[in-house]
Amino acid sequence: MKIIMLGAPGAGKGTQAKKIAEKYSIPHISTGDIFRANIKNGTELGKKAKTYMDQGLLVPDELVVDLVVDRVKQDDCSNGYVLDGFPRTIPQAEALDKALAAMGEAMDYAINVEVPDENIVRRMSGRRACVDCGATYHIVYAPTNEENICDNCHGELILREDDKPETVQKRLNVYHEQTQPLIDYYTEKNILVEVDGTVDIDEVFAAIVNVLGA
Numbered sequence: 001m002k003i004i005m006l007g008a009p010g011a012g013k014g015t016q017a018k019k020i021a022e023k024y025s026i027p028h029i030s031t032g033d034i035f036r037a038n039i040k041n042g043t044e045l046g047k048k049a050k051t052y053m054d055q056g057l058l059v060p061d062e063l064v065v066d067l068v069v070d071r072v073k074q075d076d077c078s079n080g081y082v083l084d085g086f087p088r089t090i091p092q093a094e095a096l097d098k099a100l101a102a103m104g105e106a107m108d109y110a111i112n113v114e115v116p117d118e119n120i121v122r123r124m125s126g127r128r129a130c131v132d133c134g135a136t137y138h139i140v141y142a143p144t145n146e147e148n149i150c151d152n153c154h155g156e157l158i159l160r161e162d163d164k165p166e167t168v169q170k171r172l173n174v175y176h177e178q179t180q181p182l183i184d185y186y187t188e189k190n191i192l193v194e195v196d197g198t199v200d201i202d203e204v205f206a207a208i209v210n211v212l213g214a
């Protein structure tokens with residue numbers, strides 16, 4: 001099963017992708033997480049990506065397309081995968097389709113998690129991310145067992161640099177301009193699934209499982 005998660009920043013793509021990956025035993029491939037790991041490790045890619053990410057802008061397509069295409073060719077992707085944060089522009093979607101077509105494959109679902117802009121800023125200010133493993137929590141909606149300590153690896157939790165309200169607004173603008181057109185793109189391909197992302201995390205997941213099958 002090959003799945004794309006679509007949705008505004010903070011819609012819950014990462015939260016749902018993690019649950020999908022666990023339930024269906026497929027890898028969760030988050031381009032945001034890959035960039036953040038590169039930034040943490042001080043790689044050249046990380047240095048380039050950081051200048052865009054901190055401003056709430058998209059990293060240029062050429063820095064992300066090959067990275068994802070190479071990743072989905074790895075052995076652990078043979079039964080499918082869930083892409084979180086990619087594609088984010090029409091050229092990225094076209095490049096992905098072209099690469100898959102060359103392998104005789106195609107995506108199965110593009111799941112759009114719908115959350116209105118007004119809910120997003122509130123959600124982001126409460127999000128906390130682990131500095132070590134990248135796990136994501138929310139101080140109200142998805143709290144950790146111990147305050148500010150990751151349940152997964154006991155790392156320290158931080159507010160992401162790009163989750164400050166002024167940067168979130170910029171990311172939302174970028175989303176509407178560059179990423180939202182993908183909804184029409186995947187509608188035309190007949191693989192778009194819309195789910196309401198404003199309800200509880202488990203309710204959103206139940207709606208997704210309803211589509212993907214138990």
Ligand code: AP5
Pocket residue numbers: 007008009010011012013014015016031032033035052053056057058059060061064084085086087088092123124126127128136137138139141142162171197198199200201204
């Ligand atoms: P990325 O890391 O992908 O960020 P994003 O798309 O802005 O999305 P987020 O991770 O902020 O939100 P999410 O939808 O995953 O929500 P989450 O599950 O955490 O990308 C970061 C940057 O990297 C980009 O700005 C860009 O610069 C660059 N980049 C990445 N990919 C790129 C690409 N392909 N091309 C170019 N540049 C790229 O949930 C949010 C919060 O809400 C959490 O605290 C969560 O606990 C909570 N929550 C989730 N669901 C619910 C619910 N149902 N009810 C209540 N709370 C909820």
Ligand code: MG
Pocket residue numbers: 013014015030032084
């Ligand atoms: Mg995410």
